Amino acid sequence: MPELTWIGKNKVVTHHLDVPYRVLENQYTYGKNADGTDVSSSENMVIHGDNLEALKSLLPMYEGRVDCIYIDPPYNTGNESWVYNDNVKDPQILKWLGEVVGKEGEDLSRHDKWLCMMYPRLRLLQRLLAPTGAIFISIDDNEAAHLRLICNEIFGARCFVADISWQRTYSPRNDSKGIPAEVEHLLVFSKEPGWQPRKLERTAETDTNYKNPDNDYCPWTSSDAFAPGAATHQGMVYAVQHPFTGELIYPTAGRCWSLGQEDILSSFSGWTEYELRDIDDAEKRAELCGIPADEVRAGVRALMLVKPLEEAQADAQAVYERGPWPRFYITSGGKGGVRRKTYLDSVGGILPSNFWDHQAAGHTDAAKKEIRAIFDGRVAFDTPKPVRLVERVLAIATDSDSIVLDSFAGSGTTAHAVLNANAKDRGNRKFILVELGDYAETVTAERVRRVIDGYIKTTAEESVLFDRKINLTSLKKGSQVFEEANAVAAEATQSGAYTKVSKPKLYTEVTGKNNASVSLRVTATVEHEEKAVGVPGSFAYYELGAPLFVQDGLNSEVPYEKMSEYIWYSETSTPLDPRGYNEAHKLHPHYLGKYDDTSYFFAYDPESATSLDRKYLGTIPTECAAESYVIYAETCLLDEKDLLSHNITFKKIARDISRV
Numbered sequence: 001m002p003e004l005t006w007i008g009k010n011k012v013v014t015h016h017l018d019v020p021y022r023v024l025e026n027q028y029t030y031g032k033n034a035d036g037t038d039v040s041s042s043e044n045m046v047i048h049g050d051n052l053e054a055l056k057s058l059l060p061m062y063e064g065r066v067d068c069i070y071i072d073p074p075y076n077t078g079n080e081s082w083v084y085n086d087n088v089k090d091p092q093i094l095k096w097l098g099e100v101v102g103k104e105g106e107d108l109s110r111h112d113k114w115l116c117m118m119y120p121r122l123r124l125l126q127r128l129l130a131p132t133g134a135i136f137i138s139i140d141d142n143e144a145a146h147l148r149l150i151c152n153e154i155f156g157a158r159c160f161v162a163d164i165s166w167q168r169t170y171s172p173r174n175d176s177k178g179i180p181a182e183v184e185h186l187l188v189f190s191k192e193p194g195w196q197p198r199k200l201e202r203t204a205e206t207d208t209n210y211k212n213p214d215n216d217y218c219p220w221t222s223s224d225a226f227a228p229g230a231a232t233h234q235g236m237v238y239a240v241q242h243p244f245t246g247e248l249i250y251p252t253a254g255r256c257w258s259l260g261q262e263d264i265l266s267s268f269s270g271w272t273e274y275e276l277r278d279i280d281d282a283e284k285r286a287e288l289c290g291i292p293a294d295e296v297r298a299g300v301r302a303l304m305l306v307k308p309l310e311e312a313q314a315d316a317q318a319v320y321e322r323g324p325w326p327r328f329y330i331t332s333g334g335k336g337g338v339r340r341k342t343y344l345d346s347v348g349g350i351l352p353s354n355f356w357d358h359q360a361a362g363h364t365d366a367a368k369k370e371i372r373a374i375f376d377g378r379v380a381f382d383t384p385k386p387v388r389l390v391e392r393v394l395a396i397a398t399d400s401d402s403i404v405l406d407s408f409a410g411s412g413t414t415a416h417a418v419l420n421a422n423a424k425d426r427g428n429r430k431f432i433l434v435e436l437g438d439y440a441e442t443v444t445a446e447r448v449r450r451v452i453d454g455y456i457k458t459t460a461e462e463s464v465l466f467d468r469k470i471n472l473t474s475l476k477k478g479s480q481v482f483e484e485a486n487a488v489a490a491e492a493t494q495s496g497a498y499t500k501v502s503k504p505k506l507y508t509e510v511t512g513k514n515n516a517s518v519s520l521r522v523t524a525t526v527e528h529e530e531k532a533v534g535v536p537g538s539f540a541y542y543e544l545g546a547p548l549f550v551q552d553g554l555n556s557e558v559p560y561e562k563m564s565e566y567i568w569y570s571e572t573s574t575p576l577d578p579r580g581y582n583e584a585h586k587l588h589p590h591y592l593g594k595y596d597d598t599s600y601f602f603a604y605d606p607e608s609a610t611s612l613d614r615k616y617l618g619t620i621p622t623e624c625a626a627e628s629y630v631i632y633a634e635t636c637l638l639d640e641k642d643l644l645s646h647n648i649t650f651k652k653i654a655r656d657i658s659r660v
């Protein structure tokens with residue numbers, strides 16, 4: 001498989017393993033219970049800090065548990081000012097640290113820096129993803145090709161799902177250099193090969209092709225009566241006599257009837273009486289199957305009218321007028337060919353394609369309006385994604401109980417989409433957001449708060465008050481047209497009916513390959529205030545806390561419970577269940593619990609050295625008895641024989657605590 005190399009790659013491929021493990025410190029929890037009291041805890045998280053460390057901190061609780069990841073990292077356009085700051089100890093990389101990544105011409109290593117930044121984060125994200133999960137990454141052409149290659153390396157090329165084109169704008173600039181970009185990428189990889197998206201709900205728009213002209217039990221659309229595979233399904237290649245004209249209808253060359261002969265007979269019998277008859281047509285059937293006549297299956301009979309044509313025709317005409325028509329119906333009022341009905345209730349939802357248009361998934365202008373609406377008209381964040389884009393991701397990649405992670409959270413669109421999705425299907429999806437910027441509290445968390453509480457949103461309705469095409473005739477009366485436009489604008493302003501009235505302005509519209517039309521317009525907007533109702537939800541806000549390890553020892557500032565979470569996870573690769581931990585703790589102050597018939601003890605005391613000896617063994621109650629024991633302590637005074645006889649593995653603090 002082709003692999004991408006770049007400056008610094010060899011220094012970052014295992015960097016995720018060196019990232020210090022830091023505990024997450026809960027700052028506050030926000031939200032109300034149904035009875036109006038404040039919630040005391042929430043599984044939704046907003047974490048302030050660098051996602052490299054935050055993702056590492058999430059490993060003990062969330063490794064292999066996240067169902068859907070949506071990320072929207074810096075695109076490395078050369079216009080944003082992101083900083084490469086990972087603590088990789090390499091002279092080349094030390095030189096970059098803290099440097100604002102500049103434009104292509106000024107900073108030849110900007111792609112290297114971006115790849116060094118993304119690689120270890122994607123490695124951690126891959127570990128967090130559940131076996132049935134998928135990651136969706138927004139990106140544009142600056143890094144799309146590089147990103148796809150490193151994702152092949154990290155997730156596996158067989159886990160590539162799609163490179164979706166999202167129509168980010170519906171009016172690309174006509175004065176751009178080169179080919180303006182109307183779409184950007186949404187790269188999708190899954191944890192395991194063979195990931196299948198959920199189908200999207202049908203909408204009135206997607207169902208416009210389903211009609212019910214014959215008063216059937218449900219709307220239907222017309223589809224081909226034939227299917228491929230004539231040569232392999234020779235028993236399904238035969239003639240059916242047309243109920244109106246008496247002509248023989250055969251499948252087209254290479255195709256066969258799309259249902260078994262019994263179903264076809266039953267369907268055509270809805271028009272008039274039919275019977276199976278041998279009509280000696282082996283040559284014709286062979287031709288359709290593309291094989292010699294002496295090789296075609298013998299004894300395949302045709303469906304023929306029982307009654308004389310006139311009577312059959314009268315039956316069929318009556319069915320046509322009365323409805324509903326049989327499933328294999330005759331087009332053009334009985335004069336046409338045969339088609340098959342596909343009923344709306346049999347088709348299920350819509351499988352998403354790799355083109356998401358702005359109507360279905362929103363666009364960047366809408367996203368900015370959303371932000372303004374939430375933040376009292378203020379553009380609190382410059383590059384938000386529309387909620388509909390993330391809602392669509394959730395629709396195809398989550399169920400009502402999924403865990404959703406966004407480690408480049410920005411304005412918190414992902415949390416907004418999760419809350420909306422839960423409100424829609426009364427679900428219990430959880431979100432985890434990570435944001436490095438100082439605005440993690442004032443924008444990211446604040447948006448979630450406002451969505452939960454509801455906010456006053458201002459919507460603007462624009463109308464065109466004056467619109468005159470500029471052509472030779474209007475140019476001759478140029479000043480008169482301009483005065484008319486000015487008068488309309490002045491009158492509208494005086495009327496006080498509008499929030500804003502524009503001055504007369506020229507608008508150019510591209511109408512064809514080489515054509516454009518110009519018009520003089522006056523537009524006006526009326527702004528309405530309306531309340532966006534609150535969406536039920538809560539979240540807990542975290543800062544990255546102290547590192548677990550300092551030099552070669554454990555950091556005594558870290559609470560014992562947080563250390564226990566880490567030890568348990570490093571031993572069992574599963575999260576420490578808080579209830580199980582509390583129960584275990586009641587039995588013995590160092591007991592973490594039992595897993596696979598092994599009992600785990602973590603004898604740590606920041607005040608004094610701990611020792612595994614006979615006296616210690618005597619403190620272990622019988623409820624903790626297991627096939628084997630793993631005991632962490634600072635020293636061990638038991639000899640090999642003692643350890644073996646009790647099936648105890650001694651692990652020295654901090655030397656034997658593995659780094660995840």
Ligand SMILES: C[S@@+](CC[C@H](N)C(=O)[O-])C[C@H]1O[C@@H](n2cnc3c(N)ncnc32)[C@H](O)[C@@H]1O
Binds near residue numbers: 050072383
């Ligand atoms: C393009 S924005 C995401 C916008 C977001 N999708 C939205 O709809 O608002 C990228 C965000 O990632 C954040 N970011 C960049 N590097 C980060 C890091 N190392 N850890 C956490 N957040 C980071 C930036 O501060 C920025 O807010």
